[in-house]
Amino acid sequence: MIRTPVVVGLDFGGTKIAVAVGDVSGRRLGVRTVDSRPEAGARAAMDRGLTAARELLTEVAPGQELAGVGAATLGIPYDDRVELAPTFPGWGELPFGQLLRDAFTGIPVRLGTDVKAAAAAELRWGALAGCDPGIYLNLGTGLAIAIVAGGTVISGAHGASGEIGYNLRSAADVWTGAEERTILEHVVSGQALETTGSTRLGQPVTAADVFERARTQPDAAVLTDEFNRELAMHLVNLAIALDPDRIVVGGGLVGAWDRIAPELRKALDAAVPFPPELMVARFPKDAPLVGALALGVEAAGAALDAQAFDTGAFA
Incomplete structure (x- = not known):
């Protein structure tokens, strides 16, 4: 049985965190949602999202290679912080990108705002194509x-x-x-x-x-x-x-x-x-999650392109 690579998308919102696992074409294999619980703190919310992602991977893609991770969030994400996210206490000080890279060591990660991720989904698969x-x-x-x-x-x-x-x-x-x-x-x-x-x-x-x-x-x-x-x-x-x-x-x-x-x-x-x-939009309600998956697909594709270039595949 051939096990194809998979990608993960995470959408961090003020009230809920949604996670999806898909194949490298973006087809969803499974989705899970957990509460953000901002009153418990930003780091606890991040940990809940990462745990949900690992559990979903084990459930729907056991043993399959993880090729890319995409993450969307309220505010503007950087490796060491999140700007313009005043509605979620402590979220701005969270080393958002670094925590994701530490959680998925060696896996290419792409970050985006929730709205830009939604646009990415519409561009790749929806009404903006x-x-x-x-x-x-x-x-x-x-x-x-x-x-x-x-x-x-x-x-x-x-x-x-x-x-x-x-x-x-x-x-x-x-x-x-x-x-x-x-x-x-x-x-x-x-x-x-x-x-x-x-x-x-x-x-x-x-x-x-x-x-x-x-x-x-x-x-x-x-x-x-x-x-x-x-x-x-x-x-x-x-x-x-x-x-x-x-x-x-x-x-x-x-x-x-x-x-x-x-x-x-x-x-x-x-x-x-x-x-x-x-x-x-084609994805009017869950576009940020679909977009996070699109970011994961892009991360996986960029890594494969770079690997092909390094090995002379484009020579």
Whole structure:
């Protein structure tokens, strides 16, 4: 029996850690999810994720060669830290990449933000395949985009490309630091809509609740109109700057796509010289995990290419 190499993908989120094992084509062989439990500390969360990965490997790929590991996380990962992850206490100080490399000694590892990993999945297997350029828009607890160009996901000089949650909202914000103004993510995100909705509707609600109530309740409709209008403005400006073939949307709020899409479509058609396609992502809910698996596939492929080059296979 031939045992083919496998890869591991890990998606570290604020509430859960998802792990997948797949073959080198990206076909999933097994998936496992564990709670993050941020109250127990960042290192404990990392250890739970690594343990889940080892257990899943033993369960679905016993004895098979591990060829690559991909890891996605909230924030921007480096070997010695994670930037822009204030919602998970201690996560920023975690030597994220180094812990993964220590856990999988000798195995190539690739890191990415959860949104960029999601874009990688859409580029490799989903709705961004063949798009140059394209935009992946994540409408979840937070807000970010990823830009696809030249067959790759653009990282940026510091890995922070696409962090539009920090965008200025008006000319009055110019020359004002993020800590002294209301950044875009504080008004256009699932968490923001939940907070604002709970205050203005007078009872605890989720972002999904607000969109559902907007169908019949004028006060909720005002909230979603404000949300859609501001999101549309920033998406239009991005489309004007990048001239994308297509914009694909993922994240938890795609559940309210019928309330969001018409407003975005109308805004793009009205203002963008060459309006792009707009559609839901192929992997709208679990794209970061699929993307982490894609990163593992890329890590394995790069290692095999380097090995072939070293042995003269390309001579």
